[in-house]
Amino acid sequence: MLLFSWLKNVSTLLPKVNKYLKPINYIYIHAHQGNRRTGFCLSSVGCYETRLRKHMKGMRTSQHMVMKLSSQARTGSENQYAFYALRKIYRTKLTLTEVEMNALRSTSNQNLADIVKQCDLVLQSNDSVKQEGNQLYHQISQKLKDVLPKISKNEYFNLMVLLSHVMSGYNILQPSYSVRKEIASTFYGKFLHYVEAKSITYDHVFKLGILLYSLKDHHRFSRDFMHWLILTNQKSTFSALDIPSVGFFMNCFRKDMPKTVSIEIENTFYRHIDEMGIDETALVCLGFFKCWLIFTNMKLVNAIASKLADNLDDVTDISLGAIIKQLRLSSTRVTCNYEVNRKHVSTLLRSLSGHITLFQPSTVVHVLWYSYKLSYLNQDLINAVCCDLMGRKEKILELRLKDLARLLFTLGQFQCRSGDVLFYQMLVDDLSHVRHEVAIKQFPSALVTALVGLGLLQIFPHQLIDQILNETYPKEQVSGYRRDTRIDLARDLYQISESVKIVRPDYIGQTLPHNFLSSYPQSHEIHGRQGANREHCQTKIVEEVQHMVCQVLGGSQYFKTHFILPHFQIADIEIHLDQDGNAVEVNQWQSDGIAHNNTIKTKDSYIRLALLINTPNCFFTVELPDGTTQSRLRGQVSAKIHQLVCLGYTVHQIDSDDMSCVKLRKFIEHFLMSGNRGGQCTNIGGKRGVPTAETELG
Secondary structure (H helix, E strand, O other), X not given: OHHHHHHHHXXXXXXXXXXXXXXXXXXXXXXXXXXXXXXXXXXXHHHHHHHHHHHOOOOHHHHHHHHHHHHHHOOOOHHHHHHHHHHHHOOOOOOOOHHHHHHHHOOOOHHHHHHHHHHHHHHHOOHHHHHHOHHHHHHHHHHHHHHHHHOOHHHHHHHHHHHHHHOOOOOOOOOOHHHHHHHHHHHHHHHHHHHHOOOOOHHHHXXXXXXXXXXXXXXXXXXHHHHHHHHHHOOOOOOOOHHHHHHHHHHHHOOOOOHHHHHHHXXXXXXXXOOOOHHHHHHHHHHHHHOOOOOOOHHHHHHHHHHHHHOOOOOOHHHHHHHHHHHHHHHHHOOOOHHHHHHHHHHHHHHHHOOHHHOOHHHHHXXXXXXXXXXXXXXXXXXXXXXXXXXXXXXXXXXXXXXXXXXXXXXXXXXXXXXXXXXXXXXXXXXXXXXXXXXXXXXXXXXXXXXXHHHHOOOOOHHHHHHHOOOOOOHHHHHOOEOOOOOEHHHHHHHHHHHHHHHOOOOOOOOOOOOOHHHOOOXXXXXXXXXXXXXXXXXXXXXXXXXXXXXXXXXXXXXXXXXXXXXXXXXXEXXXXXXXXXXXXXXXXXXXXXXXXXXXXXXXXXXXXXXXEEOHHHEXXXXXXXXXXXXXXXXXXXXXXXXXXXOOOEEEEEEOOOOOHHHHHHHHHHHHHXXXXXXXXXXXXXXXXXXXXXOOEO
């Protein structure tokens, strides 16, 4: 009914677009009356919404109204939206022609003719029919038990199409749960006979799936869908018309797709990608994403990115979200040459920067997450997102906890600092709001992720940190949950606890116990990526740095390669100098690491040096407005540097890609002999000479 209200009031809210209102009012009238064409009218709402957006482009106030109405029109689950799109694509398959309808009405089987007549009554949905309510559906259900065994195969599937249209949810009258179960069981039993006779095609499977989905009883169908899919595919390959519907069923059932079938679907999809519209593409992407299947063909990934970039004026929020999520999954899970694909990524992000204000904040979060996962940013896009977020604060407060957590995490990694100090305070207050209580209990890891992102921006809300580090917080769920396939969120708890002690010495809330690390086995990744660290230390640049530091200092006993800040789990080189600039042997150091009172023990007057070797994984690639690219540090690295400076270290960074042996030796000699004192940070490198990436919000 929210959609009906939107359609009914649109003429009042948007008087400047009267030339577009006639078809929309038509949609409202026929939807309200339960007209048989309602399903197709509703599925075309996005078309008129797009025309409205184009017409209002450049008109700030009215454009905001259009976006608000668009949000209401798209309210609903991904499944419901996908169903609308599916009916739009397969309108010829999901409706009967006049010839087919007349054949059903004039059948010699009186019970079948009665069922068709009762279906016509339901579609009319007049006041007299409303009074009969569920009794009418019950009569249909009872007659089906007698009719189905006696009718032909052609009549069986035509009746299936008719009932799927009647039950599709567009009409005011809806059957009860028990009646839906009876109708589904009756059709299902007849279909199994055709399966045993091996006389089914994919078109038959498709029609049964639509009927059971309309009856909200597709769970039993999901058990057999993959089997039937293989059975029908053995006779012939999928056609281009089959692919979007397969994607729809994959989204509904979310079962493990057999590899042979998924590869065949992907190959067919790639062959016909140019013929498919943006809605069809979104259906396939959504199905693959919900089954957690990647596209193995990077040419397909690039083709989808190009298609999306060319159709941003016509794409809806859910379609954009579905495509972006699958692009992210495929691009980050497949070993590929990013230099080859960077052109398509760059084009897509550049196009999104000019359209980002047309989409809801939840969709913007997916775009930011995609950009973060690919380690490739567009400066115009980030600027547009930051300005857009500041202009739509009320919409951000409607985000789910999971989306809000991802938003804060990506803003932290991108180092987007707010010009308005109240912006992040508003988000912190929202995290504490009662509306998130249920979500926090269900997904406690989301709050941890949000606080990690805030910590990268040096924002530490004491109350929330005390909450997640309290003994009553469900840490067993957190430790068992992974943000991706590699990183354990127990590491994030450790990072938050140690970071707040360093950056906010006035924090008096809960922290992790001192034996927290010892509660995990040494093989656990919370102690640092041991295998990755050994490999990292054996790289050429690390060996060169250690060799030259050894030469300059006079031996390996004067420096130590270890985790200076264990909660960041990246090994660095630590050196201590006395007041005369001479290196102090490691066994003479008065302190090692961070004391529990948030400061380093200072019984000596040593100068503490931290030499950070930045590998390519420490950087994002940022495309500037003039088309050139620049590398900038991730928020994780920037936060680590800030904390080392807080602890009194003089921090020096080396870019592993831009240091020659001669340059490296001169640099080491310079920073060792320059007499630097604690609390400083320098960066020595070529093109990566920018230590942080800060974008102002607002």
